[in-house]
Every structure is written in structure tokens, then in C-alpha cells.
Amino acid sequence: MTVLLRLLLALLGLCIGSFLNVLIYRLPRGEDWVKTPSHCPDCGCRLRWYELLPVLSFFVQRGRCRACGGRISAQYPLVELGTAALYLAVSFCVPDDPWRCILCCALGSVLLALSVIDWRTFEIPNGLNLTVFLLGLLRLFTDFENCPRYLVGFFCVSGPFFLLWLCSGGRWIGLGDAKLMAGAGLFLGWQAVLLALLLGSALGTVVHLVRMRCGASPRLAYGPYLSVGIFVSALFGERLIAAYCALLYID
Helix, strand or coil, X not given: CXXXXXXXXXXXXXXXXXXXXXXXXXXXXXXXXXXXXXXXXXXXXXXXXXXXXXXXXXXXXXXXXXXXXXXXXXXXXXXXXXXXXXHHHHHHHCCCCHHHHHHHHHHHHHHHHHHHHHHHHCCCCHHHHHHHHHHHHHHHHHCHHHHHXXXXXXXXXXXXXXXXXXXXXXXXXXXXXXXXXXXXXHHHCHHHHHXXXXXXXXXXXXXXXXXHHCCCCCCCCHHHHHHHHHHHHHHXXXXXXXXXXXXXXXX
């Protein structure tokens, strides 16, 4: 992939990140995200085109609304820059597979949005989980000769998660996490989704224990950690699994 293509991909990531901010704000509130124009969340003032420029408009306006002077959350440029960074990471990790590159960029976008929402609300919107599932179907059709691997992946983590949710009445695990791992398993296949579970659980354990020692609530938003595991597995899963299997045959 050329430098120009990577630059264009990063610019696309900034634009998609701006759209993700709309989803992050509106989905938990049940607001329309298709027809309603972008506006200030404090005063409702409709934003002009130059106020919608990713990252740039935030710094030009010094992080404040032009109409009411209300402070604009730093989340907006961070999500935009984060999406661009995800897209660049994909471009370096899967440079020779256009379809997989597109799917991984789309997956990273959805995971970023649901992670921020879950971190704030402890809920994952069904629409975002459905999008992960649809991306999993697309991934399945691009590698249909390995169909059983993806179908097993759909159930091997989400099935136990669903049973934990059912048995505990939602106290041990959220139904949204089960739905997320179903779609992720369809996207990754059974080996890589197990790796995603391992990575996400390890990261969540370490980070949340540190946060609890700093006074955070024991309540855990599992989605962001699982999302990190899913994205890492999508990019590096095959290589990590191959390296692990190779270690098993060392005398």
C-alpha cells in the first residue's frame, strides 16, 4: 500500500470518527442519528460546515461552542484521531488484502464506538452488535471454504457467555457481551475468538484491578476490553496462533 493510499485512509478514518461521535452521543439517548443535523448538545445550535471538520474545528474553536460557549468534550478529537490510527494500523498489518483491510477498518470503527458507549453506560447497543454480526457474515463469505471454522467461532464463546447470563440473571455477564462475541466469532473463527477472549480478559483483569485500587467501582464494562482483544486478534491472530503452535513442537 502506497503512502498516498495510507494518507487517504487516515483522512477517511478522521471522517468516520466524526460520524462515530454522533453514534456515541445519540444511540444511548435514543436520538435519531440519520436525519437530525449535527448540533451543540448544550444549546442545540445547528453546526455549520466548518464546525464539522474533524479535529481541526475543535482546536480552531478552542474546544467551545461558538453560540453558547459551552465546553466541547475532548472525546470528539480523540475518537477521530483514534479511528484514523486504527485505519493506519490496519493498512500496515494487512496491506495486500483489500477486502480484509476494508472489513477490519469497519470492525475497528464499530468496536471503538461500542467501547466508548459501554464504558459510559455499561450497555452495548443492539445495532452495533448487529453490525459486527453482519461484518462477520461478510468475512465468512470471503473465506467460505473455511466456513466451519467461523460457524464454530459463532458459538464457542457466545454460547458459554449466554449460559452465564441466563444462570445469573445478568449479574455475571451482560447479554450484550454474548452478542458481541457471537458476531466476533463469526468474523474471526473459533481459534482467533478464543484468543480474543484471552487477551480481553487478561487486559480487563489487570486494568480493572488497578482502577479498583484507585477507588473505581467494582462494576466492570467488559465490552472495551473484549473489543481490544477482538481487534488485536483480527490483525495478528493468525500469526500469534501460529507462533504458539510452533512453540508446542519445540523439544
